Amino acid sequence: MSDVGSDVRLHLLGVHPATLRAWLEAAGHAGYRADQILDWIYAKNAESFGQMTNLSKGLRAWLEERAEIGRSRITAESVSRDGTRKLLLTWPDNQSVETVWIPEEDRHTACLSSQVGCPVGCRFCASGLDGVQRNLTAGEIVEQAWRIHRLVASSGGTTPEERPPRLSNVVLMGMGEPLANYDAVVGAIRILNAPWGLGIGARKITLSTVGLPKQIRRLADEGLQLNLALSLHAADETLRQELIPWGKVPLAELLGACAYYFKKTGREITLEYVLLDGVNTRPQDAAKLAVVAGKLRCNVNLLRYNPVPGLAFRRPGGEAAQAFQAALRERGINAHIRTSRGQDVEAACGQLRRRASEVGVLRPEENPV
Secondary structure, three states: OOOOOOOOOEEHHHOOHHHHHHHHHHOOOOOOHHHHHHHHHHHOOOOOHHHOOOOOHHHHHHHHHHEEOOOOEEEEEEEOOOOOEEEEEEOOOOOEEEEEEEEEOOEEEEEOOOEEEOOOOOOOOOOOOOOEEEEOOHHHHHHHHHHHHHHHHOOOOOOOOOOOOOOOEEEEOOOOOHHHHHHHHHHHHHHHHOOOOOOOOHHHEEEEEOOOHHHHHHHHOOOOOOEEEEEOOOOOHHHHHHHOOOOOOOHHHHHHHHHHHHHHHOOOEEEEEEEOOOOOOOHHHHHHHHHHHOOOOEEEEEEEOOOOOOOOOOOOOHHHHHHHHHHHHHOOOOEEEOOOOOOOOOOOOOHHHHHHHHHOOOOHHHOOO
């Protein structure tokens, strides 16, 4: 898998060593240079060919004309009081996606997008308000993580004896439905996971989906130890279809695919459940969710809704969320209330992109944080 195609310049963040080696050799360059180039990009955090000092000046000039490392530019940025940092990356075709850095004491997580916009159209989400514009390439997905990786590496005031901080976790929970862009997403995951790439363990990578059973089964057969998160949001068939227009797959079929994933990988499923005040937070909702969760080896992540301007859904209070969690635990379900991050700066997925499009593309220095 690679980003070799009709593009004039090769996007190096989307290629594997063998592909890069063959590309170099076809032009008369030594194949071993591929390993050096990728080492500069991923291990040494180089952002330009001029930094690759063990390559000849001639090769560096040749690469400058025919290849590129980063393809996007940062056109807006928000930094929360809790340290969460959201970037709006704009590609050469002027399409934009969000990517997020979530720093914690023991980890640094990148939340990546897989599409420009989203085709799913969840009623409570800003990402799909304007539909989907296009899929991202594998390189564009990797580039989001690579940008966060470089930010993390430059954030630590470490001494020479200390190891600098590094990107440790990746979640594909940003804009888009990852399994609707299957080949590019899996190709990107393999680069993120590779020792020559970002070297992030598969068990530190989580893919979130609204539930495409055929693709879930296909993913189970990839030989990757990924964490799979199912965006459930309602355990009642009718309510789920109202909230998620793509949620028309019968729950039995969806749960069967998730059970197959657990059987093949041994990885427990996470059920993601956004708490929408008065919509899916009633006692009967907890009872139905407990029945569904009881059919899988899974845990339940509860997330209080981050309101989106213009949408009618409300964030439940802390006591209501805790009562819903307690109702699940009383029924033997392993349920946790996930901490909301970045609530003060376009917290909900898609909001920063939407605001930037409404006011015109912002340069980072123009964006008050």
